[in-house]
Amino acid sequence: MARILVVDDERSLRRTFALFLRDDGHQVDTAEDVDQALATLETDTFDVVVSDIILPRRSGVSLLEAVSERWPEIKVILVTGEPTVETAASAVRSGAYDYISKPVSSTKLRKVVASAARVKSLLDDNRRLQAENERQREELARLVEVRTAEVRDTKKDLAESEARISRIASNIPGVMIQFERAPGSDFQFTFMAESARETFGLEPDEVIADIRSFIDRVHHEHRDDLRRSLEQSAETLSLWSWEGRFVLPDGDVRWFQAQSRPIKSDSGTIVWDGVMLDMSERKDLQARLMLSDRMASIGTLAAGVAHEINNPLTYILANLHMLTKRAEKASGPDATDKAKVKLCGEETIELLNETADGARRVRDIARDLKTFSRSSDETQPVDVRQVLDSSVRMAINEIRHRAKLERSYMDVPLTMANSSRLGQVFLNLIVNAAQAIPEGNADENLIHLVTTTGDDGWAEVVVTDTGTGIPQELIKRIFEPFVTMKPVGIGTGLGLYICRDIIYGIGGVIEVDSVVNQGTSFKIRLPPAPEGSVLPGRKRSKQEKKEKPIDPAQVLVIDDEVNIGKALERAFPEHKLTVVTSGRDGINRLDEGNQYELIFCDIMMPELTGRDVYEHLAEHHPKMIERIIFMTGGAFTERASDFIETVTARMIFKPFDLAVVRTVMREELEKHRARDKAGQS
Structure with a gap:
C-alpha cells in the first residue's frame, strides 16, 4: 500500500486520519506544521500528503507549493474547514490533486487518498516501464548482432511492454x-x-x-x-x-x-x-473566482458609489423643481412678462446645463458599474488611462478622506486586454492604496497614478501611496493566495493573487516595491496592441459634412418605459413615431399590416422581451429583421445576455444621447432607402 504523510495542527485529527488510513493498509506518518512536514519528507519517501490549509505560521498552500517544487511526483490533498469556490479554485490552481471539506468522513478520506495513491502508483509504474522499455531496446540492439535467431522473441517482449505502457497511459488522467x-x-x-x-x-x-x-x-x-x-x-x-x-x-x-x-x-x-x-472546469472556477472578487470589491464600495450618485441627483432634482416652478409662472393665466423673461434667461440655461452635467455624472457611474460587472472573456484594444479613471470614480469615496489623488498621465500605447478584468486590477490596487492610509490626514498623504511608455514600447501604470508599507518578509509572498495585511473580516486575501493572474494572462508583468512607514508602489507593464489598433466604437476622423434634411419616416417604438417613448416623440417631430409600451402591442401592430421603415425596440420588457419580438419577426415578418434597432440598459437574465452577444441587429445602449439616436436613424434610413431604390430599378 501507499506511504502517507498527514499534516494537521490538531493532534486528534492527525490521530483520526492516521487510524482511518492504517485500517486500509497504508503506512502513515504525521506532522503538526509545515516545517515538521518538510523535515519528514526530507528523510523518507512518500506517495501522498494530506494537509490542512490553515496551519500555524505557514499555510497548507505553501506546503503544496514546496512539495510541487521539490517532490513533484507526490500527490497533495488539501483539507479545508471553509469550503468555497475561492478555496477550491486556489487549491486546484496551485496544483493540488484534490481537496476535502471538513467535517471529513472516513469514506471520503479513504476514497480520495486511494485515488491519489493509485494515480501515483500508475505514474511510478509508467516511469519504471519506460525505463524497462529503454533497457530492452538497448538489449535488442546488442542481440541483433550476436543472436539473430532470438530477435523474434525479443520483439514480442518489446511489443508486450509497449502494450502495458499504452494501457497504463490510457488510465492516467x-x-x-x-x-x-x-x-x-x-x-x-x-x-x-x-x-x-x-x-x-x-x-x-x-x-x-x-x-x-x-x-x-x-x-x-x-x-x-x-x-x-x-x-x-x-x-x-x-x-x-x-x-x-x-x-x-x-x-x-x-x-x-x-x-x-x-x-x-x-x-x-x-x-x-x-x-x-x-482545464475547462478549472478555467470556469477561475472565472467565477475573479467575478466573485470583483463583485465583492463593488459591494465594499457600494456606499461610496451611492454617495457619488446621490450628490448629482440632489441638485438635479432641486434644479428641476425650480425650472418647473418657473415654467408654471410663465405659462399660467396670470403669467407676467417678467416670469417669461426669467424662464428664458441665462440663469435658466445655467440650471439646465448643471442638470445635464449631473445626469451625465450618474450615467458615467452606471457605465462604470456595468463595465466592472461584465463577465465576458473578450479582449480588445484598451486605453489604460480610461480604465484607470473608471476605477478612480468607483473608489473616490474611499480615497477622499485618506489622501490627495494625483494623476500624471503620459501618452501610452493601447494594449489588448479585457477592460472589466483590467479595471478589477486597478480598482484593487487603488483601494489597497487607500486602505493602507489611516483616515483623517488627507492633506498630508498622497495616492499617485502614473502612466507612461517604457523604453521597450510597453504601457506602464504605476500606483503609489504614502501608506504604512509592506514588511520585507511579506514582499515575496504578497501575491500568494490568502496573504493579507488587512484586519480579519476585511477583504478575502485573494485580491493581489487575482491581480497577478489577470496581468500574467494578458502577457504583462506586475511588480511591487515598498518601504515600511513610507509607502508602496505597484508597477504594471503591459505589451502594446498590434499596430493600427483603435478603441472599440471609435472610427478614424473624417471631415464633417453638413447634413441634409431627410424625408419623414414611419417608425415604431417599443419600450415599456413610457417616458422614453415620449422623449423620442418630442425629439423627432419630423418623423411619424408610433409608440407602444409592450412587446405584445408591437407585434400586434405589425401583424395588423402596419408598415414601418424602422423599429426601435427595448430588450428587457415584461411578458414579451425584445428577443421574443425579434423571433416573431424572423418567423412572420422576415424582411423587418434588418430594420430593427435594439435599445438596452443592460441585461440581467442569462437569456437576454446571450441574445445581446449573438444578435447582429444594431444596438443603442441606455442612457443614450439623442444625437446618437438621430445619427443611427439617419444612417439606417439612408441605407434602407438606397437599397429599396436599387431594388426597384
Missing part, C-alpha cells in the same frame, strides 16, 4: 502524448494514448499519420501560440508549456494544458513526452 521533430522536418506525433478518442474525439492513428488532424482542432486564436511555444522549446531545449482551447467534433470548446521537457538524441531528433490535461 489526461492524454499521454509523444511527438518529435527530426532535423529538417516538421513536428509529428509518434504516440497518443487511446484516451484521446474520448477526450479529443480523435483517432490516435489518424493523428500519428497526419498532425494536421490535431492542429485543425486547435482554436484558431491559439494556433500561432502553440507553434511559437514549440519552436522556442525546440530551439532552447527548455520546458514546453502551452495552454489553449480545443474545438471538439461536436463543436464544444474545451481548455487544455500541456507540459513536457524535450530530449535531443544523437541524431538531432528532439522528442517530447507529456500529458495534455482538460
